[in-house]
Every structure is written in structure tokens, then in C-alpha cells.
Amino acid sequence: MNSEGNKMEKTATAEKIRLVDLDAQYQTIREEVWSAMKDVIENSSFVLGRHVKGFEGSFARFCNTRFATGVASGTDALVLALKALGIGPGDEVITVPNTAFPTAEAVTLSGANAVFADIKPETFNIDPAEVKKKITKKTRAIMPVHLYGQPAQMDELKELCQAHNLMLIEDAAQAHGAEYKGQRVGTIGNVACFSFYPSKNLGAYGDGGAVVTNDERIADKVRMLRNHGRHEKYCHEIEGYNSRLDALQAAILSVKLKYLDEWNEKRRQHAQHYDKLLSSVKNVTTPKVLDEVKSVYHVYAVRVKDRDLLRRKLKEENIDTGIHYPIPLHLQPALAYLGLGKGSFPKAEEAASEVLSLPLYPEMTNEQIETIVDALKQHVK
Ligand SMILES: Cc1ncc(COP(=O)(O)O)c(C=O)c1O
Known part of the structure; x- marks a missing residue:
């Protein structure tokens, strides 16, 4: 494709935002x-x-x-x-x-x-x-x-x-x-x-x-x-x-x-940026961190009711998300022998149906977070 063609391709699709970008690191x-x-x-x-x-x-x-x-x-x-x-x-x-x-x-x-x-x-x-x-x-x-x-x-x-x-x-x-x-x-x-x-x-x-x-x-x-x-x-x-x-x-x-403390600090800053931007967004619950702890935000998981639809919409906008974890362990086929059916752990089950992990990694930019939050605002019900 010539350079003109390349340019057109770039403007037609926004740059993909990955859940984690290992290559950037x-x-x-x-x-x-x-x-x-x-x-x-x-x-x-x-x-x-x-x-x-x-x-x-x-x-x-x-x-x-x-x-x-x-x-x-x-x-x-x-x-x-x-x-x-x-x-x-x-x-x-x-x-x-x-x-x-x-x-x-x-x-x-x-x-x-x-x-x-x-x-x-x-x-x-x-x-x-x-x-x-x-x-x-x-x-x-x-x-x-x-x-x-x-x-x-x-x-x-x-x-x-x-x-x-x-x-x-x-x-x-x-x-x-x-x-x-x-x-x-x-x-x-x-x-x-x-x-x-x-x-x-x-x-x-x-x-x-x-x-x-x-x-x-x-x-x-x-x-x-x-x-x-x-x-x-x-x-x-x-x-x-x-x-x-x-x-x-x-x-x-x-x-x-050698870089881990610095990377963890960046994760915390990104999480704070999400927290601030999402605080006014209806129907999205941001993660609560207790006063006595310092989280390293391996994952930034929000809670939303219509999770799977929202996830699909974000995907259409070229934004990857994750679910940590969609099936609680007591409902995994491999552990069926424990005989623990649906309803055994209602809070974990409810979380499994609502959690949505947003992109978070040290090298991401504030602009990327803003793009994600804008897309979320547009699609959350
Ligand atoms: C909470 C938790 N425990 C245990 C493991 C297992 O680690 P690994 O994948 O290195 O075997 C993982 C990673 O998948 C994990 O997230």
C-alpha cells in the first residue's frame, strides 16, 4: 500500500488499546x-x-x-x-x-x-x-x-x-x-x-x-x-x-x-486518573482500596451491570478489556465433584458477572485512559 493508503487506514481505525502491552515495556x-x-x-x-x-x-x-x-x-x-x-x-x-x-x-x-x-x-x-x-x-x-x-x-x-x-x-x-x-x-x-x-x-x-x-x-x-x-x-x-x-x-x-517500584507507582497514578474520571460516571463502580493498604493495581476492575454488552462495544472501539474471573472456581467443571452449586458464594458469583478489567500497564498514557473513559461513558447503560 502507498503512503496515502497507509494514512487512510490510520484515520479509519483508532489505534488499538491493549489490556496489557508487554512490548511497550x-x-x-x-x-x-x-x-x-x-x-x-x-x-x-x-x-x-x-x-x-x-x-x-x-x-x-x-x-x-x-x-x-x-x-x-x-x-x-x-x-x-x-x-x-x-x-x-x-x-x-x-x-x-x-x-x-x-x-x-x-x-x-x-x-x-x-x-x-x-x-x-x-x-x-x-x-x-x-x-x-x-x-x-x-x-x-x-x-x-x-x-x-x-x-x-x-x-x-x-x-x-x-x-x-x-x-x-x-x-x-x-x-x-x-x-x-x-x-x-x-x-x-x-x-x-x-x-x-x-x-x-x-x-x-x-x-x-x-x-x-x-x-x-x-x-x-x-x-x-x-x-x-x-x-x-x-x-x-x-x-x-x-x-x-x-x-x-x-x-x-x-x-x-530494578524498575518494579517505579512501574508500580505508575500503575497507581493511572488508577487514580481512572478513579477521578470515572467518579462522575453513573452505573460504574470503581475499585475500593482500603486506607491501610497500598495496592499495586495488577488489574483495574470496575463493576458494571451490563458487562458483556459493554465489553463488546468497547471492542468495537478497539479497546481491549478482560474479566478476572468470569467463572468462580466452585462452578468450574473440574471442581464439580465438590458439589457446590450456584448460590454457594453469592458475593463472588455476583462479582464474576459484573467485573470488567480496563487496560492498565505502566507505559500507558493519560490520553489513552481518557479515550477509554470517553468510550465507556458513551456505552454504559
Ligand atoms: C492469584 C494467582 N494465583 C496463582 C497463579 C498461578 O501462577 P502461574 O501462572 O505462574 O502458575 C496466578 C497466575 O495465573 C494467579 O493470578
């Missing part, structure tokens, strides 16, 4: 990423080694924890943390139904049973009062998810754990750098699990995860479990897994970690 760190990858390859240090060790040290400092262990994914981080705590068959772990499937899948993979508690609709996070109702003699742990980057109500959950002798496992897959009462997530429970899935606030260029803790015994167990149950080559003390954080991913994550 890559362009800002491109040289550093390639140089880090080259270092791994030219030193043939592909498995564990200094890049993984270096990243683990930096990530522990970032979280303010004594230990961080890199593993193959966020799902594995949860499974290995559960195993390291000795949780398995016959045990119950309480978590939420409005999360990514791996939260509950990890519980099942450990051999334990997932038990769900409903959420607080304003924050979308686990409701401690509902958790209390679900505690039985078999309960071994509470596993809150810091959903969308906002920490759960950790003081109330900690109290329940202390009263009932339970472990507190933070699913911090969406909350790298988030704070609860001035404390970074990851330092509040016995152990915390992170995902480095590419679109996370700290995302690898493939899969990755980490388990952080201040407890040396838990850290040591996770370290063994991720590497075939050994400390030393050829001596396997327990049966474990191959779930090591890939060295190339560790090198990339080390580059990205």
Missing part, C-alpha cells in the same frame, strides 16, 4: 535484557547458578524477607509451599472462589482439599468473617489471595490463624510490592507465593515463580523440593520435583526488578 529495557541473556548463554549457566541466586537475593530484599526461592511457576510456588508446610491428604485449606484456577488447583495437587469462603464485595478479597465459619478440625491453613494487587485483611486472618493454630499462606501472585499497614506482602504470613507469568507486575519472558519466607526451615524444604529433594548432587533426602526457576528468566527478572 520491552522497548524500554531491550538492551539490558539482551545483555543479561547473553551473559547466561555465554557462561553456560543455564540451571540454577549465579543468575538464579542473584535474583533470589534481590527479590528477598525487595520483599523484605530473609529467603526467596525461585521455582518454575506461581502454581508450583503454591504447591511446594503447601508441601513444605506438611499439608496434604485429609487436610483442608481455606481460600476464595474468585481467583485464578491455580490457587485451588495447587491445594488439590498437594493432596489437600480446597474449601472456599465468600468475599467482601467492595474489595473482592476474602471475608475473614466467612473464613471463620469454614474452620473445622481438618483445617490446616488459610490461603488469601491479594486479588488485583490489593492485600487481603491480614490482621483479621492472622488472628484466626493464631486462635486455631493454622498456617497463613499468601497467594501474592498478583501483588509484588503491595503493602499492608506499611509491610510488604510476603512478610505477613508464614510463607508467600509469587508468579512471574509474563503479564504480572513482575513478569518473566516465560513461566516462573518464587516462594518467600522468614522461616529458614520452610525455605530449606522448598529449596530441596524444587530440585529433586536434594541439597547435594546425587544425594536425594526426599522425593521432590524439577521445579527450578530457569536461569534465563532469572536474568530477565533481575533487570525488570
Whole structure:
């Protein structure tokens, strides 16, 4: 097509706004990423080694924890943390139904049973009062998810754990750098699990995860479990897994970690801009963040009644949106055996039918946010 044709094409369709634009971020760190990858390859240090060790040290400092262990994914981080705590068959772990499937899948993979508690609709996070109702003699742990980057109500959950002798496992897959009462997530429970899935606030260029803790015994167990149950080559003390954080991913994550506070701050600024512009828009509920927490806005989710129609209209305007998550876990076919039908968790179910994630990533511009809000105003009923 000639340059005239190109021009026409550009004016005919507005530039697409993605939910997350990973390439925009890559362009800002491109040289550093390639140089880090080259270092791994030219030193043939592909498995564990200094890049993984270096990243683990930096990530522990970032979280303010004594230990961080890199593993193959966020799902594995949860499974290995559960195993390291000795949780398995016959045990119950309480978590939420409005999360990514791996939260509950990890519980099942450990051999334990997932038990769900409903959420607080304003924050979308686990409701401690509902958790209390679900505690039985078999309960071994509470596993809150810091959903969308906002920490759960950790003081109330900690109290329940202390009263009932339970472990507190933070699913911090969406909350790298988030704070609860001035404390970074990851330092509040016995152990915390992170995902480095590419679109996370700290995302690898493939899969990755980490388990952080201040407890040396838990850290040591996770370290063994991720590497075939050994400390030393050829001596396997327990049966474990191959779930090591890939060295190339560790090198990339080390580059990205240096920018994470800055990127999280930009996410917060974008969220504030959305909040302000949307405050006067009828029938759109903006996300509520509690005074005592600092969210890292992994997702900016609003609530709207006619969600699916609005989503289609925004798509026609070249604006991508997401739904986190459309099907609560108790209604997933894979968990039908739990026998929990519709109506079991009304608040989570209502949220699932109304949440709409708007584009949010550090590199987006105020103008893009304004375009999205203008389109929303036009189409929301
Ligand atoms: C809340 C939550 N928990 C666990 C996971 C699992 O992480 P991964 O995809 O790295 O296995 C994810 C990511 O999808 C998540 O969002």
C-alpha cells in the first residue's frame, strides 16, 4: 500500500488499546535484557547458578524477607509451599472462589482439599468473617489471595490463624510490592507465593515463580523440593520435583526488578486518573482500596451491570478489556465433584458477572485512559 493508503487506514481505525502491552515495556529495557541473556548463554549457566541466586537475593530484599526461592511457576510456588508446610491428604485449606484456577488447583495437587469462603464485595478479597465459619478440625491453613494487587485483611486472618493454630499462606501472585499497614506482602504470613507469568507486575519472558519466607526451615524444604529433594548432587533426602526457576528468566527478572517500584507507582497514578474520571460516571463502580493498604493495581476492575454488552462495544472501539474471573472456581467443571452449586458464594458469583478489567500497564498514557473513559461513558447503560 502507498503512503496515502497507509494514512487512510490510520484515520479509519483508532489505534488499538491493549489490556496489557508487554512490548511497550520491552522497548524500554531491550538492551539490558539482551545483555543479561547473553551473559547466561555465554557462561553456560543455564540451571540454577549465579543468575538464579542473584535474583533470589534481590527479590528477598525487595520483599523484605530473609529467603526467596525461585521455582518454575506461581502454581508450583503454591504447591511446594503447601508441601513444605506438611499439608496434604485429609487436610483442608481455606481460600476464595474468585481467583485464578491455580490457587485451588495447587491445594488439590498437594493432596489437600480446597474449601472456599465468600468475599467482601467492595474489595473482592476474602471475608475473614466467612473464613471463620469454614474452620473445622481438618483445617490446616488459610490461603488469601491479594486479588488485583490489593492485600487481603491480614490482621483479621492472622488472628484466626493464631486462635486455631493454622498456617497463613499468601497467594501474592498478583501483588509484588503491595503493602499492608506499611509491610510488604510476603512478610505477613508464614510463607508467600509469587508468579512471574509474563503479564504480572513482575513478569518473566516465560513461566516462573518464587516462594518467600522468614522461616529458614520452610525455605530449606522448598529449596530441596524444587530440585529433586536434594541439597547435594546425587544425594536425594526426599522425593521432590524439577521445579527450578530457569536461569534465563532469572536474568530477565533481575533487570525488570530494578524498575518494579517505579512501574508500580505508575500503575497507581493511572488508577487514580481512572478513579477521578470515572467518579462522575453513573452505573460504574470503581475499585475500593482500603486506607491501610497500598495496592499495586495488577488489574483495574470496575463493576458494571451490563458487562458483556459493554465489553463488546468497547471492542468495537478497539479497546481491549478482560474479566478476572468470569467463572468462580466452585462452578468450574473440574471442581464439580465438590458439589457446590450456584448460590454457594453469592458475593463472588455476583462479582464474576459484573467485573470488567480496563487496560492498565505502566507505559500507558493519560490520553489513552481518557479515550477509554470517553468510550465507556458513551456505552454504559
Ligand atoms: C492469584 C494467582 N494465583 C496463582 C497463579 C498461578 O501462577 P502461574 O501462572 O505462574 O502458575 C496466578 C497466575 O495465573 C494467579 O493470578
